[in-house]
Amino acid sequence: MGRLIFSAIASIDGYTADSSGSFDWANPDAEVHAYVNDLERDIGTNLYGRRMYETMRVWQDLGDSDEPVIADYAAVWQNSDKVVFSSTLREPTTPKTRVEPRFDPDAVRRLVAEADHDVSIGGPTIAAAAFAAGLVDEVRLILVPVAVGGGTPALPHGQFLKLRLLNERTFASGTVALHYAVD
DSSP states (O other), rough: OOOEEEEEETTTTEEETTTSOOGGOOOOOOHHHHHHHHHTTTTTEEEEHHHHHHGGGGGOOOOOOHHHHHHHHHHHHHHHEEEESSSSSOOOOOOTTTESSSSSSSHHHHHHHHHHEEEEEEEEHHHHHHHHHTOOOOEEEEEEEEOSSEEEEETTOOOOOOEEEEEEEEOSSSEEEEEEEEE
């Protein structure tokens, strides 16, 4: 049985994208990127909403990068299965990907229960639905030392979440990785 893990890179004030929709400020350095690569290596399936899938799709084409951490993450992403929940996307544009017309908490619960690897849910909108259904087992936040003042929140507004710290790590850049269990 796998765990459902929500992972996000966010500003110190809790946003995955700023009020203009940009997340350029979140670009990890090589040390942070290598850490994220290692976390993602144990993920068997990634669950996305359409917008997050379209953002992540770039990794399908970055396998030939001259930067080792970029090529490594591209390989990790390409090797995982992907499920995209979208009412507008009809066909996937990457291998090992299927599209579901809506987020079904019971189907996700079964997928995680039957998984032999962990399952990741990416994107704050689809993650909010998983949090509301009580499906998320762990939260991994990579906090970048920049405050953007508004935008897309990493964690759902209007939902009470009780988290228990499992691990933390500080990087030379001032970025902090926090790993929580959802209680």
